[in-house]
Amino acid sequence: MGRLLVKIAALLALLAPALAHAEPADIDAAARGVVRVVIIGNDDDELFPVSHGTGFAVTSDLIVTNAHVVRDAMSDNDLRVGIVPSGGGQAVYGRIVSVNARNDLALVRLTGSLRLPPLAIAGRPIANSGEVTSVGYPMNVDRAQGLDLADIFRSMPPVKSRGFVSGERPSRQFDTILHTAPIARGNSGGPLLDPCGRVVGVNSFGADNEGGDAEFFFAVSNRELLPFLRANEVEPVINDTVCRSLADLDAAERERLEREQMEALQSLAQRAEETRERRERALLKAQLSVAEDREDRMALAFILVLIAFGLALWAWSEQQKIDPESEDAELRQKKIKIAFGLAGFLVIVGLIAFLTRPGLDEIDRRVSAEMQEGAGGNTTDPENPETGDANLVCRLIPERSKFTGANPPDIEFDWAETGCVNERTQYGYAAGTWSRVFVPNSEDAVSVNSYDPDRRIFRSERYLLPRSAMNEAREARGKYTAPVCGAEGAAVQLGDLQGEVLGQLPTQPNERLVYRCETRE
Known part of the structure; x- marks a missing residue:
């Protein structure tokens, strides 16, 4: 059975990275709000550490940890709770605000300012086989580095260990997340993070590892953490968005830009085709209208010249018939002059009509006017609004x-x-x-x-x-x-x-x- 569990864990380790992968920058950012929780004794005004665990900020001055981490300080008034930040700065004392032994949660308020960034709580459960990271201060690492108990008062970065969710299951007392991100004594109370650095649980204890079985660990789930915080009138930062990496966003952004460029090219080609068709229609219309106008002008000129010729012919024939001795000779002479004048005027008008008939260049002008009228005179692209104030x-x-x-x-x-x-x-x-x-x-x-x-x-x-x-x-x-x-x-x-x-x-x-x-x- 033990070998089977080892094989299953190894298989999960191979498959899970394809499902999710933590970004180190996100885990590091979350780790800024992780602290070491030290139970401090006092012997003749000399401070000494009794034990320690881990905690994390849910507000700028409130720390979540396990109830068993601060149990000794609750039962002994001579013991105090010290909070050591990870990013440097002076440690401060903490005051226990609330403890729930049933689900192993405790809330500690800082008595000094550490300016800790609160960790966001994941608003949705993490999927089975999803990647998780434990962040905290395991004692076995301290011993391996040769650190003594006094060294835990110094600020140092927490340890991060990666694993995968093996399932959510209730224990006899509270709801937990079973996972494979290694924890040890000292990790208690530290956050279990999703790949985006959001809290999905509070690490609490590990399974017995007798006989070489695969190691599994338990974290108090957010189903317990959120009601505990709200019962103490704490509104944490909750984020329920899908966890995505910036690499995913960048890839999606590139695809979006390529898609927009393709759509823009297609739209440009479509507009070009529509413009070509509209220009062809405008050209045919202009050619027909110019030809018609030319014919009309030439016909008008011909008619006017024909009328002028008729008037001139009539005036000349009347001129031949005039008897200078007749009584109406003078009146008839005036009529003849008017006829000759009108004939000359009509010739001039006809000549003007002929000379001003539309030329071939009028076709281009009419096409241009038609195209501008078809565009509606609006050159503003609705996809690119006007810039400025x-x-x-x-x-x-x-x-x-x-x-x-x-x-x-x-x-x-x-x-x-x-x-x-x-x-x-x-x-x-x-x-x-x-x-x-x-x-x-x-x-x-x-x-x-x-x-x-x-x-x-x-x-x-x-x-x-x-x-x-x-x-x-x-x-x-x-x-x-x-x-x-x-x-x-x-x-x-x-x-x-x-x-x-x-x-x-x-x-x-x-x-x-x-x-x-x-x-x-």
């Missing part, structure tokens, strides 16, 4: 985004073509991109916001950095002052100034939020 509301595109926290809200801002946002925040312009780098002092995360006014796409990429890297980013940011919003040359100047901070960031962010913007009513 705009009051915008931007809504998240979930299928193009990755985030580990709660669902982000809509964003509203006013954009000026100078790169000025809300009349106070200048965006830099470099390599054809508008962007602004934010390096806050309140959290260990660098945000790079960018806006594409042509496509009206707003992006926010967050880099969840360890404390040392964050300090370097703050130092680089402190070297420059952002220019006044809208000042001459401010965009290009800021684009150059932000280069040093951007150069220190990893190649990939931990979170990417993509928004589609439209004009705000």
